[in-house]
Every structure is written in structure tokens, then in C-alpha cells.
Amino acid sequence: MLDPRYVRDNPEEVARLLLKKNFNLDIEQMQQLDSERRAVQTQAQNRRADKKRLSRQVGTLIGQGMTPEEARLQVTDQLAELDSELAALESREKELLARWNRFFMSVPNLPEEAVPEGKSxxxxxxxxxxxxxxxxxxxxxxxxxxxxxxxxxxxxxxxxxxxxxxxxxxxxxxxxxxxxxxxxxxxxxxxxxxxxxxxxxxxxxxxxxxxxxxxxxxxxxxxxxxxxxxxxxxxxxxxxxxxxxxxxxxxxxxxxxxxxxxxxxxxxxxxxxxxxxxxxxxxxxxxxxxxxxxxxxxxxxxxxxxxxxxxxxxxxxxxxxxxxxxxxxxxxxxxxxxxxxxxxxxxxxxxxxxxxxxxxxxxxxxxxxxxxxxxxxxxxxxxxxxxxxxxxxxxxxxxxxxxxxxxxxxxxxxxxxxxxxxxxxxxxxxxxx
RNA sequence: GGAGGGAUGACUGAGUGGUUGAAAGUACCGGUCUUGAAAACCGGCGUGGGUUAAUAGCCCACCCAGGGUUCGAAUCCCUGUCCCUCCGCCA
The missing domain is CATH 3.30.930.10 (Bira Bifunctional Protein; Domain 2)
Known part of the structure; x- marks a missing residue:
């Protein structure tokens, strides 16, 4: 696999070198897939962070003497909202990651500059x-x-x-x-x-x-x-x-x-x-x-x-x-x-x-x-x-x-x-x- | 084929539901000490991803893999993979 960061930062150069290898890198598709994946991933991560904070709150409240039932009640509303949001985000995240992987795992290695040009x-x-x-x-x-x-x-x-x-x-x-x-x-x-x-x-x-x-x-x-x-x-x-x-x-x-x-x-x-x-x-x-x-x-x-x-x-x-x-x-x-x-x-x-x-x-x-x-x-x-x-x-x-x-x-x-x-x-x- | 036991960071190895990304030791890095080295002592030390100008911060994920239970899982449940031990069979 190529270094995804390098591909992201140098798409033209990567595409040029891959062309030498008869591989046509669809830059637009790559960039779209990459940026979409990152956007969704960031959102999902933020929601997960929110959720984590909530559960920690429950722990703290119990520690302060609240019963588990009472503590849980404090977060149920917020949690229900978060959960539905998260579920949607996570399924998209998963799908995008799979697609991203399939894409990058199918891109061949870059030829070195010294490699002669030629189709066959x-x-x-x-x-x-x-x-x-x-x-x-x-x-x-x-x-x-x-x-x-x-x-x-x-x-x-x-x-x-x-x-x-x-x-x-x-x-x-x-x-x-x-x-x-x-x-x-x-x-x-x-x-x-x-x-x-x-x-x-x-x-x-x-x-x-x-x-x-x-x-x-x-x-x-x-x-x-x-x-x-x-x-x-x-x-x-x-x-x-x-x-x-x-x-x-x-x-x-x-x-x-x-x-x-x-x-x-x-x-x-x-x-x-x-x-x-x-x-x-x-x-x-x-x-x-x-x-x-x-x-x-x-x-x-x-x-x-x-x-x-x-x-x-x-x-x-x-x-x-x-x-x-x-x-x-x-x-x-x-x-x-x-x-x-x-x-x-x-x-x-x-x-x-x-x-x-x-x-x-x-x-x-x-x-x-x-x-x-x-x-x-x-x-x-x-x-x-x-x-x-x-x-x-x-x-x-x-x-x-x-x-x-x-x-x-x-x-x-x-x-x-x-x-x-x-x-x-x-x-x-x-x-x- | 039958019966059982495992899988935790570079390595060894604790940990059975609540700031545990994870004790301790080894290794490694820095420092003190020493003529130098060793020893001893002090400190540091995971990976991947996101965000970012940043190899600074912050965030997410990861204790074999995939599902599940739960407000919350390395810890509980299910499935799979791999490894080990004993018995049987066998090149």
C-alpha cells in the first residue's frame, strides 16, 4: 500500500508515476473517498467522545452516593439522541472505511523515477x-x-x-x-x-x-x-x-x-x-x-x-x-x-x-x-x-x-x-x- | 477424532464491569554518580487514525478477530481464528 498521506498531499505526482505503470489513478474519486471518509470519521469520533463523557458522569454520580438507577436517569434523554445519531454515523463510517481500504489496497506501488517508460x-x-x-x-x-x-x-x-x-x-x-x-x-x-x-x-x-x-x-x-x-x-x-x-x-x-x-x-x-x-x-x-x-x-x-x-x-x-x-x-x-x-x-x-x-x-x-x-x-x-x-x-x-x-x-x-x-x-x- | 488450557504493549507478565491505555519487571532513551565502563539511583518510554502549519496540544480506536449485553467491558456472553497439553490415529 502507498502512504495514504503522501497520496493525499501529492496526488498529481502519484498519478503521473502510476500512469507509467499503466495504472490510471482517478484523483477525483480518490480525493472524494478520502475526504468523505475523514469527515464522517471525525463526526463519529466526536459523538463517541460525547457518549464517553456521559458514561463517566454516571460513574461519578454513583460515586457521589446516587443509586445506579437515579444516575442512569440523568443521562437517558441525551443518550437516546446520541445513540441514534451515532448509529447512522457509524454504519457510514464502516462502509466508507471498507471502500477506502479496498481502493488503497488495489493501487500498485509507485515506480522509481529511474524506471524506463514503456507500456509493455x-x-x-x-x-x-x-x-x-x-x-x-x-x-x-x-x-x-x-x-x-x-x-x-x-x-x-x-x-x-x-x-x-x-x-x-x-x-x-x-x-x-x-x-x-x-x-x-x-x-x-x-x-x-x-x-x-x-x-x-x-x-x-x-x-x-x-x-x-x-x-x-x-x-x-x-x-x-x-x-x-x-x-x-x-x-x-x-x-x-x-x-x-x-x-x-x-x-x-x-x-x-x-x-x-x-x-x-x-x-x-x-x-x-x-x-x-x-x-x-x-x-x-x-x-x-x-x-x-x-x-x-x-x-x-x-x-x-x-x-x-x-x-x-x-x-x-x-x-x-x-x-x-x-x-x-x-x-x-x-x-x-x-x-x-x-x-x-x-x-x-x-x-x-x-x-x-x-x-x-x-x-x-x-x-x-x-x-x-x-x-x-x-x-x-x-x-x-x-x-x-x-x-x-x-x-x-x-x-x-x-x-x-x-x-x-x-x-x-x-x-x-x-x-x-x-x-x-x-x-x-x-x-x- | 476425544478432553482440557490459553491469546494483554519490543519482550516477560499482573489485571474479572467505572478516569485502566492498562501494574511490575526486562529492554531501550535521557540524567546523577564514575578517569571510563558496569552497578546503583532518578526520569522518560505503545501503535494506528482524526484535527492541525505542527514530529505541539486535543480527540477517537486498539488488551487475537467479529458480533452481543451494559449508561459504561481487557474484564460478562456468543461465534471464529490461532497456539498449547493429554489421549487416539497417522507420514
Whole structure:
């Protein structure tokens, strides 16, 4: 959530920045809702103050020796009047507050000034490249064709669960596991993240904290509401579990930064992406990811975004996979992000770069929703932390990248050296047939 | 699945209808003392919102959440959520 006071005081600037993100802020509606809410709230508060004074009077009168009945009689007339007034005011107050909340919870984060203009991913700006796409003296196959003989089984996935699911077998499954282990080890051992194991099912509050709810319910898988339990949602990313670890806490300044990582499956309904990336395992309902989350002092988040990006890049470099770093334009930024870098890996089968990691600075947007704060030694008061998240990396897509970049003319996969310790001696994945 | 016990401020923990936003302790901040530090002593110390030029005052709300009883609720009643203990079942 944006700081409502800031929005109130700087509506034009806020609207201008939101427009960069393809979000049209209706200033008039916002101001009307905001001022109406405050007006009604002030009135209701004043009536409540009156009422409080009356009940205190009763207490005083009883203390002076009056019987409770007598004392009560002193205030009944005034009270009846107040009560009817209050009832009307309070129901309006409640309704306005709910509307106000819905409105402000649905406004995306402001992009930073440095974010490039642009409506769609076509306007993203390439910052740098690493590595050179491999040259083949044959036509490189994509991971679907390669995988057919190596244990990548989309039919089995469909049989069990429908479209956008996959079963992986044999050495390829081992490679998938090796990648996740390798990534987690690098982030923990080399970059100092704390390894976490977290729930894959969370409650709605957690998703509200990170911004998936209330706006993007259709992207999530929800458990049935059978019984009286609150529904659970499958996490669309470990960002939800890790970031919400600091929800409703006041941290010591010395605890910052907090660096967390976890390897989890992620579940996305992919509503609205029908027909996109239907071939292969680029876009699945279930995929594994190693996630990095940093909780920082507000002054450190810009720097941390750069650091986290290099932490994600380190994985690709160790795997010797060519990639480029993109600064997302305003129109391509996620709901909670103020600034995002995407890492795109080269896929020879598609002859293009495809997203494999996304690193975002959410500044205080999620922190405000979560009430995640630290005690600021300067003021002695709690202040909102900044939150950042990034993939380090998406495991499924990394598997694809390794397959396509490390294939040979026979359709075998040559495992990058960094993974050898994780592959139990296997250096080449041979075709089965 | 059965039986019971809980949820109070950054933390520990009192408090069962009337200036209680809430004792006490810890932590934290300021001061005295000290060469310095520690200890001791004194003082301060919740969050959100409204009003406002104000991070000054004043006001409202908040003792898990939502309803209710009452002139008045942290305290009584109902519902829900979460946590814990014991038994059963179970990866």
C-alpha cells in the first residue's frame, strides 16, 4: 500500500508515476473517498467522545452516593439522541472505511523515477550481457524434443493433472534436483542467506501482505472451504512465505538486513495466459524455485537490489549459461515492485532470451501492508522496513536452459562442471533409446 | 477424532464491569554518580487514525478477530481464528 498521506498531499505526482505503470489513478474519486471518509470519521469520533463523557458522569454520580438507577436517569434523554445519531454515523463510517481500504489496497506501488517508460515488455531496457550464445554445427533442438528421449514426459503430467504439468524421470529428474541443491548452496554458503523451509500453503493475510490479494485471486490456487477452516492458498512464490516472516513485527535496527532463502514449489493458475507458452515447460502450474528475500533498512534497499541481482547472476555464470540483464519498464513492473531487473537466459531452441529470474525492490509497499517495521535509533520510533525479493533461480527454466545450451548433435546433455558434485558422477546425460 | 488450557504493549507478565491505555519487571532513551565502563539511583518510554502549519496540544480506536449485553467491558456472553497439553490415529 502507498502512504495514504503522501497520496493525499501529492496526488498529481502519484498519478503521473502510476500512469507509467499503466495504472490510471482517478484523483477525483480518490480525493472524494478520502475526504468523505475523514469527515464522517471525525463526526463519529466526536459523538463517541460525547457518549464517553456521559458514561463517566454516571460513574461519578454513583460515586457521589446516587443509586445506579437515579444516575442512569440523568443521562437517558441525551443518550437516546446520541445513540441514534451515532448509529447512522457509524454504519457510514464502516462502509466508507471498507471502500477506502479496498481502493488503497488495489493501487500498485509507485515506480522509481529511474524506471524506463514503456507500456509493455517490448520497452524493457537491456543493461548488460554475459556470455555468448553457443554455436552449433547442427540445428539445436528445443527442450521438448531433447527431453522426449531423456525423461521429460508431458503426457504423463497431463494424465495426472491436466495441461501445464510435467513428469520428469531418470537423470533429468536428478539434474532438476541437482540444480535446486546447487542454487540453495550458493545462496546460503556464498551469499549469506539464511536457509528456510516454509509452508507451501498460506492464509489470505499473508497474500495480502505481499500484494497478491485482494487483486489477483484468480492467479492463485485455493483450497476448498470445506468445514469451517479459513481457506489456504498454494504459494505462487516463496516470496510470500519468506517476506511474511517479518509481518507485524518490530525488528531491532541491528537485525537488518535479514537475508532469507528457500527452495519451494510454486503454484500459479496462469489464468489469462491461455495459449501462451503451451509447448514445453516454460509455463507450468507447478514449478520449483529458489527464492531470495531481503528485509533492509530503507536507505539500503537500492544497493541491495543490485546485490541480489548479482546473486542471481552468479548462478548463471557458474553454470556458464549466457544471459542478459533487463531493466523492466513501468508497464511491465509487477504490482508491488518499485523497480525490477529481469535476468533472461539464452535458449537455443527458441533462439531468444527468456526470463529466468526477476529481482524487485518493493520499498515500503509490502512492509506497510504487513506492518513490518524496525525501531529507528534516530527517532526511537518504529519505521517501515524495505522488502526485496528475487529468484535465484527458477529451477524448471534453468533445467531447460542447461538442456538446450549443453546439447550435442546426438541429443545428449553435457552437465556443467559446477553441477558435477551434485550428479553422483554423471557428466553426460545420454539418450535412453 | 476425544478432553482440557490459553491469546494483554519490543519482550516477560499482573489485571474479572467505572478516569485502566492498562501494574511490575526486562529492554531501550535521557540524567546523577564514575578517569571510563558496569552497578546503583532518578526520569522518560505503545501503535494506528482524526484535527492541525505542527514530529505541539486535543480527540477517537486498539488488551487475537467479529458480533452481543451494559449508561459504561481487557474484564460478562456468543461465534471464529490461532497456539498449547493429554489421549487416539497417522507420514
Amino acid at each position: 515488455e517490448a520497452c524493457n531496457v537491456e543493461l548488460r550481457r554475459w556470455g555468448t550464445p553457443p554455436r552449433f554445427d547442427f540445428t539445436p533442438a528445443d527442450h521438448v524434443d531433447l527431453g522426449a528421449a531423456l525423461g521429460l514426459d508431458f503426457n504423463a503430467g497431463a494424465k495426472l493433472s491436466g495441461s501445464r504439468f510435467v513428469v520428469i524421470r531418470n537423470k533429468l529428474a536428478r539434474l532438476h534436483r541437482a540444480l535446486a541443491q546447487f542454487m540453495l548452496d550458493v545462496q546460503v554458503d556464498e551469499h549469506g542467506y539464511q536457509e528456510c523451509y516454509t509452508p507451501y500453503l498460506v492464509q489470505s493475510q499473508a497474500l495480502e501482505g505481499t500484494g497478491q490479494l485482494p487483486k489477483f485471486a484468480e492467479d492463485l490456487f485455493r483450497t476448498s472451504t470445506e468445514g469451517q477452516h479459513e481457506p489456504h492458498y498454494l504459494i505462487p512464490t516463496a516470496e510470500v512465505s519468506l517476506t511474511n516472516l517479518v509481518r507485524e513485527t518490530v525488528l531491532d535496527a541491528q537485525q537488518l538486513p535479514i537475508k532469507l532463502t528457500a527452495h519451494t514449489p510454486c503454484f500459479r493458475s496462469e489464468a489469462g495466459s491461455y495459449g501462451r507458452d503451451t509447448r514445453g515447460m516454460i509455463r507450468q502450474h507447478q514449478f520449483d524455485k529458489v527464492e531470495m528475500v531481503c528485509i533492509t533498512h530503507p536507505s539500503a534497499s537500492a544497493r541491495t537490489l543490485e546485490d541480489m541481482t548479482t546473486h542471481a547472476e552468479a548462478i548463471l555464470q557458474k553454470l556458464e549459461l549466457p544471459y542478459r540483464v533487463m531493466a523492466l519498464c513501468g508497464g511491465d513492473l509487477g504490482f508491488g515492485a518499485a523497480r525490477t531487473y529481469d535476468l533472461e537466459v539464452w535458449l537455443p531452441g527458441q533462439q531468444q532470451y527468456r526470463e529466468i529470474s526477476s529481482v524487485s525492490n518493493c520499498r515500503d509497499f509490502q512492509a506497510r501492508r504487513m506492518q513490518a517495521r524496525f525501531r529507528d535509533p534516530e527517532t526511537g520510533n518504529p519505521a517501515l522496513v524495505h522488502t526485496l525479493n528475487g529468484s535465484g533461480l527458477a529451477v524448471g527454466r534453468t533445467l531447460i536452459a542447461v538442456m538446450e545450451n549443453c546439447q550435442d548433435a546426438r541429443g545428449c546433455i553435457h552437465i556443467p562442471e559446477a553441477l558435477h558434485p551434485y550428479m553422483g558422477g554423471v557428466k553426460v546425460i545420454e539418450r535412453q533409446t
